[in-house]
Amino acid sequence: MLKVIRNRREQGYRTSKYPREPVQLYARYRGLPTVHQDCDRELARTCAGACPQQAIDADNMMIDLGRCTFCGQCEIQSRGKLVTFSNNFELGACNRDELVTSGSLPALADHSKKHFKSLFGRSLQLRQISAGGCNACEADTNVLGTPFFDLQRFGIDFVASPRHADGILVTGPVSHNMQQAVLATWEAIPSPRVVIASGCCAISGGPFYGSSDIIGDLNSLIPVDLYIPGCPPHPMTTLHALLSFFK
Amino acid sequence: MDNLLAIDNGKAIPRSDIPELDFSVFRETVVQIVKGAGSPVQFFAYEDEQKKLRLLTVLREDRQLYVTGCLPGDEYPALTRECEKFHLFEREIAEQFGVRPTGHPWLKMVRYHANQRQKQDIFGNDYRQPIPGNYPYFKVEGDAVHEVAVGPVHAGIIEPGHFRFQCVGEKVLHLEIQLGYQHRGVETLLEQKKLHPGRRPLIAESIAGDTAIGHSLCHAQAIEALAGLEVEESSQRIRSAALEIERIANHIGDLGALCGDVAFTPPLNWLGRIRGEFLNLLLTLAGNRFGKGLIRPGGIALPVTTEQRTLIREKISAERAGITHVCDLLFSAHTVLARFEHTGTVSCGDADRLGLVGVAGRASGLDYDVRTSFPSEACHLLGPCSNQRTAGDVYSRASVRREEISHSLAAVYRLLAEERDAVPVAAQTHPLAAESFVVTLNEAWRGEVSHCLLTDDTGAILRYKVKDPSFHNWSGLALALRNQGISDFPLCNKSFNLSYCGFDL
Numbered sequence: 220m221l222k223v224i225r226n227r228r229e230q231g232y233r234t235s236k237y238p239r240e241p242v243q244l245y246a247r248y249r250g251l252p253t254v255h256q257d258c259d260r261e262l263a264r265t266c267a268g269a270c271p272q273q274a275i276d277a278d279n280m281m282i283d284l285g286r287c288t289f290c291g292q293c294e295i296q297s298r299g300k301l302v303t304f305s306n307n308f309e310l311g312a313c314n315r316d317e318l319v320t321s322g323s324l325p326a327l328a329d330h331s332k333k334h335f336k337s338l339f340g341r342s343l344q345l346r347q348i349s350a351g352g353c354n355a356c357e358a359d360t361n362v363l364g365t366p367f368f369d370l371q372r373f374g375i376d377f378v379a380s381p382r383h384a385d386g387i388l389v390t391g392p393v394s395h396n397m398q399q400a401v402l403a404t405w406e407a408i409p410s411p412r413v414v415i416a417s418g419c420c421a422i423s424g425g426p427f428y429g430s431s432d433i434i435g436d437l438n439s440l441i442p443v444d445l446y447i448p449g450c451p452p453h454p455m456t457t458l459h460a461l462l463s464f465f466k
Numbered sequence: 467m468d469n470l471l472a473i474d475n476g477k478a479i480p481r482s483d484i485p486e487l488d489f490s491v492f493r494e495t496v497v498q499i500v501k502g503a504g505s506p507v508q509f510f511a512y513e514d515e516q517k518k519l520r521l522l523t524v525l526r527e528d529r530q531l532y533v534t535g536c537l538p539g540d541e542y543p544a545l546t547r548e549c550e551k552f553h554l555f556e557r558e559i560a561e562q563f564g565v566r567p568t569g570h571p572w573l574k575m576v577r578y579h580a581n582q583r584q585k586q587d588i589f590g591n592d593y594r595q596p597i598p599g600n601y602p603y604f605k606v607e608g609d610a611v612h613e614v615a616v617g618p619v620h621a622g623i624i625e626p627g628h629f630r631f632q633c634v635g636e637k638v639l640h641l642e643i644q645l646g647y648q649h650r651g652v653e654t655l656l657e658q659k660k661l662h663p664g665r666r667p668l669i670a671e672s673i674a675g676d677t678a679i680g681h682s683l684c685h686a687q688a689i690e691a692l693a694g695l696e697v698e699e700s701s702q703r704i705r706s707a708a709l710e711i712e713r714i715a716n717h718i719g720d721l722g723a724l725c726g727d728v729a730f731t732p733p734l735n736w737l738g739r740i741r742g743e744f745l746n747l748l749l750t751l752a753g754n755r756f757g758k759g760l761i762r763p764g765g766i767a768l769p770v771t772t773e774q775r776t777l778i779r780e781k782i783s784a785e786r787a788g789i790t791h792v793c794d795l796l797f798s799a800h801t802v803l804a805r806f807e808h809t810g811t812v813s814c815g816d817a818d819r820l821g822l823v824g825v826a827g828r829a830s831g832l833d834y835d836v837r838t839s840f841p842s843e844a845c846h847l848l849g850p851c852s853n854q855r856t857a858g859d860v861y862s863r864a865s866v867r868r869e870e871i872s873h874s875l876a877a878v879y880r881l882l883a884e885e886r887d888a889v890p891v892a893a894q895t896h897p898l899a900a901e902s903f904v905v906t907l908n909e910a911w912r913g914e915v916s917h918c919l920l921t922d923d924t925g926a927i928l929r930y931k932v933k934d935p936s937f938h939n940w941s942g943l944a945l946a947l948r949n950q951g952i953s954d955f956p957l958c959n960k961s962f963n964l965s966y967c968g969f970d971l
Contacts, residue, residue: 222791222794222795222798222799223732223795225791226732226733226736226788226791226792226795227732229787229788229791230736230739230788230792233739244749245746245749245750245777247749247750247751247752247753247768247774248749248753249753249754249759269664269893270664271662271664271665271667271668272665272668273662288668288758288759289753289754289759290668290758290759291753291759291767291768292664292759292767292893295767295768295890295892295893296892296893304753347622347623348619348626349623349624349625349626349648350626350647351647351648351649351650351967352648352650352672352675352967353671353672353673353674353675353678353967354625354674354675354676354965354966354967355672355675355676355678355756355758356675357623357624357625358675358676358756359755360623361623362738362741362742362745364738365735365738365739365741365742366735366736366738366739367739367742377622377623379621379622380621391648391650392650394647394648394649394650394970395649396577396578396579396646396647396648396649397618397626397647397648398596399596399597400618400619400626400647404619420672425672426665426668426669426671426672427650427651427652427655427669427672429655429658430650430651430654430655431651431654432579432649432650432651432654433650433651450672450754450758451675451755451756453755
């Protein structure tokens, strides 16, 4: 017991004050990108061609955050002339087409469905479904339970049974072998229910797009209410999206 | 030993150098090595340019790697009949290419997918069905026996898999694990001829996100070998350091989760927070908490300067004492020890027969570590890590992690001591040597990760074989549950903490 107390003193109080106070991530973190409209078109086309995810539209100077894995190659190759990634982790959208952007996203809080706020604003129970990804999204969703993020203090929690849940948070490109389980879990949740696509795999297939073993777009299976981009989304990104959308 | 060709980790050779044996000679040679002190690192099938099906195996014995191959025909007498280490490899070959290993004691599907040669499915499954499994689970019969089925969707934020327990009362007589739900076609995607060249590193990083460094390192080393690229020593240090940081983060998280499974919540929370600090150190290197985007063929994609090195070293100095104290608390608490000791034991003999690797293997007394046996990158600077308790139980698997955490902390600190900046390499398409073969191995945090590449006569990738250590170790978990209370399943499971997606590919 004395050891527990001694360790507790050493470990201290670590919970962040977000959203009352901002959180500063390490400088190298790649968050919301800006596509520089004044970039030379030739360079833009070269870099867009080099994007492994084919996420950059050089004709309209837009980037698709639903396809982007935030690998940063476009910023490196264009030396920041075409794309620069900011430190802003506040990504998230209600509509798929909003994720195609030149560098700004509509404020999530204003666009979320108002009845979700009144229904789930005080208590939100989610069932997580892992459907064919790489487990990074799952891992960085799991850490929301650790002391720094402490998701439960906002009345949001992940539950074991879909019968106890208000919605699902799906990660992964939905492999064919998980399709049935995703649908069964979703159907087991009483309406009204929320569907969240977390990570570029669930939004667009992510690094696995084009594989014949995946569906590659959760929205084609069940209607998605909230998109959280990233590979995986930073825990702060998920926290921000959940708080803005439901609170 | 003309039947085997000695090869090096990460050195390309012409495919024509690989011995092509008669199947009977192949079988005899391979079985002899593996029945002795050897183990299979890779064993897979591929179709050559003439669409002829070939088998290829990479074996390790002591500190030497060997490769050999043969043409099996549409069926062949299973090697598993002689040694168990091949059981999953042969099931995988049967599933991927429709080749039947006759006499295999337990021939069932691995990942639920049709084979690549449009042959009739070995398991009689129809993959157009939403649930294609046409398979009776192993059943224990008797009035007192009951069955518990769990998954694919589990009661937490974890990957999908199906677990079928045969129990008498609380006691588990048998656990059968059926995976495949995460199958997303990684290997066939990596082999696509028209794949955008920049995609392979991204896919490699997403084979198992918690092992992004381990898998992307294997990928990069293989491409470097085939393209003849040299990696600067300063970059090698960073790549090794990243692999160790990945190890520290995951091991710390696992120790915390083990505390959670025995309801000792203070360390669960502290270690959960500390794990995050180390993920953030990967972010300082890569811009991503799992290290995605850092390692690319030829070196690293982002510069590492005094700024990053200092930050990482300072963070290690700041956290080290806390980690030691929490571990000391955890490993001296009677309530924890009572649950960890003699739980989920895999004997050294069983571990050896199954071919367990990594943490699980070392905890059962199998002293194999790729970092010392087949060192690459800056492994020679790490120094040895020894394990005190190797009884094969949960306690051993936890204490191996504790020992590796402190070893890796010191190693990272040392690797980043040198005042030389690592310069990034530009992403570009590297032409690969034609008709070549390479195998790469790295000791990622779970154990031996290995990638094996074969190129065709145009230098395109003919076969890309991926093996995560979980491929060896899931059988270890099934065995650990024999005669255990079913309530100890979460604890045993977490003590292995294997990858579903790394297995399912």
